[in-house]
Amino acid sequence: MKRIKQFFRYDNVGWLYVFPAFAYMLYFVGYPILQNIILSFQDVTMRTLTSPDKPFAGLQNYIEIFQDKVFRTSLTNTLVFTVSCLVVQFLIGFALALFFNRNFKIAKPVRGLLMMPWMIPITVTALMFKFIFGTDVGILNYILSSLGLIKENIEWLTTPGTAMFAVICANVWIGIPFNMILISTGLTTIPKELYESASIDGAGKVQTFFKITLPLLRPTIESVLILGFIYTFKVFDLVYVMTGGGPVNSTHMLSTYSYKLSFEMFKYSKGSAVANVLLIILLIVGSFYLRATKEED
Numbered sequence: 001m002k003r004i005k006q007f008f009r010y011d012n013v014g015w016l017y018v019f020p021a022f023a024y025m026l027y028f029v030g031y032p033i034l035q036n037i038i039l040s041f042q043d044v045t046m047r048t049l050t051s052p053d054k055p056f057a058g059l060q061n062y063i064e065i066f067q068d069k070v071f072r073t074s075l076t077n078t079l080v081f082t083v084s085c086l087v088v089q090f091l092i093g094f095a096l097a098l099f100f101n102r103n104f105k106i107a108k109p110v111r112g113l114l115m116m117p118w119m120i121p122i123t124v125t126a127l128m129f130k131f132i133f134g135t136d137v138g139i140l141n142y143i144l145s146s147l148g149l150i151k152e153n154i155e156w157l158t159t160p161g162t163a164m165f166a167v168i169c170a171n172v173w174i175g176i177p178f179n180m181i182l183i184s185t186g187l188t189t190i191p192k193e194l195y196e197s198a199s200i201d202g203a204g205k206v207q208t209f210f211k212i213t214l215p216l217l218r219p220t221i222e223s224v225l226i227l228g229f230i231y232t233f234k235v236f237d238l239v240y241v242m243t244g245g246g247p248v249n250s251t252h253m254l255s256t257y258s259y260k261l262s263f264e265m266f267k268y269s270k271g272s273a274v275a276n277v278l279l280i281i282l283l284i285v286g287s288f289y290l291r292a293t294k295e296e297d
Contacts, residue, residue: 062277090224114176135157
């Protein structure tokens with residue numbers, strides 16, 4: 001009884017509030033990840049899915065996926081997609097954050113409207129861009145043909161090079177508000193007195209930007225880039241709705257290829273192995289984020 005009273009002391013009550021969330025994460029996140037890891041070391045297909053004794057495969061699934069040409073293509077596509085999106089959406093988001101950091105009447109309302117692409121469900125955005133880049137009834141082809149820039153409709157989503165471009169455009173559209181709002185928040189933490197002192201000392205806007213703004217925004221920029229990498233690298237629904245990984249595997253990401261192996265080809269263990277490769281990469285990047293936030297504190 002005494003131990004129970006000690007546990008319910010004021011300094012231990014916090015554990016009671018944390019426990020429901022911890023139990024939820026343990027059951028709905030931790031348990032599936034553990035089962036997925038176990039599955040990747042077995043040989044589970046449609047035939048052996050319901051078998052009580054599933055064949056043990058060891059590292060064979062991982063060896064086979066790294067020998068798989070489509071897996072290597074998916075890994076390359078994921079890296080190209082992630083880096084391209086990060087660069088473009090960060091630069092545009094940074095420019096918009098600097099612009100709306102100025103004091104003018106419609107700054108806050110317009111900035112709020114620019115958050116809409118990030119708030120709209122990704123599936124809706126994917127369908128919208130699928131319509132924009134459509135071949136026969138696509139808005140983009142209609143505009144380009146109206147301006148006389150093209151004579152025949154471009155098959156944006158059925159050509160390897162242009163399909164990746166279309167998917168990148170859609171993800172950049174989603175990511176710009178995320179970058180803008182986080183960088184805008186970082187800009188508000190910079191004391192205005194520093195800019196006033198720099199102005200008195202005769203520093204120009206370029207010098208102020210590189211000597212004050214960028215150095216003080218470094219923690220924010222690191223967080224934005226790392227979080228952006230994590231969110232972009234694990235993309236699934238956007239690509240699956242727009243292209244389904246095609247054409248000719250040109251837009252397959254690790255997530256979509258894992259889905260294809262598991263639920264279209266019914267190679268559950270290989271699909272789990274691909275998903276675990278994705279998990280390991282994200283854990284490595286996530287550790288850098290935790291390290292960056294710890295150093296910032």
